[in-house]
Amino acid sequence: MTPALDTEPIDPTAITCRELVVLVTDYLEGALSESDRRLFEAHLDHCDGCHLHFEQMRKTIATLGRLRDDDLPADARDRFLAAFRGWSRESRAPSR
Numbered sequence: 554m555t556p557a558l559d560t561e562p563i564d565p566t567a568i569t570c571r572e573l574v575v576l577v578t579d580y581l582e583g584a585l586s587e588s589d590r591r592l593f594e595a596h597l598d599h600c601d602g603c604h605l606h607f608e609q610m611r612k613t614i615a616t617l618g619r620l621r622d623d624d625l626p627a628d629a630r631d632r633f634l635a636a637f638r639g640w641s642r643e644s645r646a647p648s649r
């Protein structure tokens with residue numbers, strides 16, 4: 554009955570590029586659950602575009618020395634998002 558999640562290969566397509574972008578800050582803040590973090594990392598391994606974005610975000614945050622959405626370069630994020638078809642502005646992460 555219970556799926557053996559520990560032995561299941563993680564599906565890198567379980568989350569989309571859009572979802573990954575939204576989750577980047579949560580991931581870097583350590584705010585994701587164990588299962589979400591595994592999905593996030595599986596997608597990063599599988600997707601060059603998101604891996605590049607993730608590295609840029611991490612460097613940006615390291616430079617700023619803090620993690621706040623307001624401080625992230627919105628233009629860089631928008632450029633990345635524009636690279637993915639189907640991105641909808643209405644799906645942007647809600648402000649906290």
Ligand SMILES: [Zn+2]
Nearest residue numbers: 569570600603
């Ligand atoms: Zn991706």
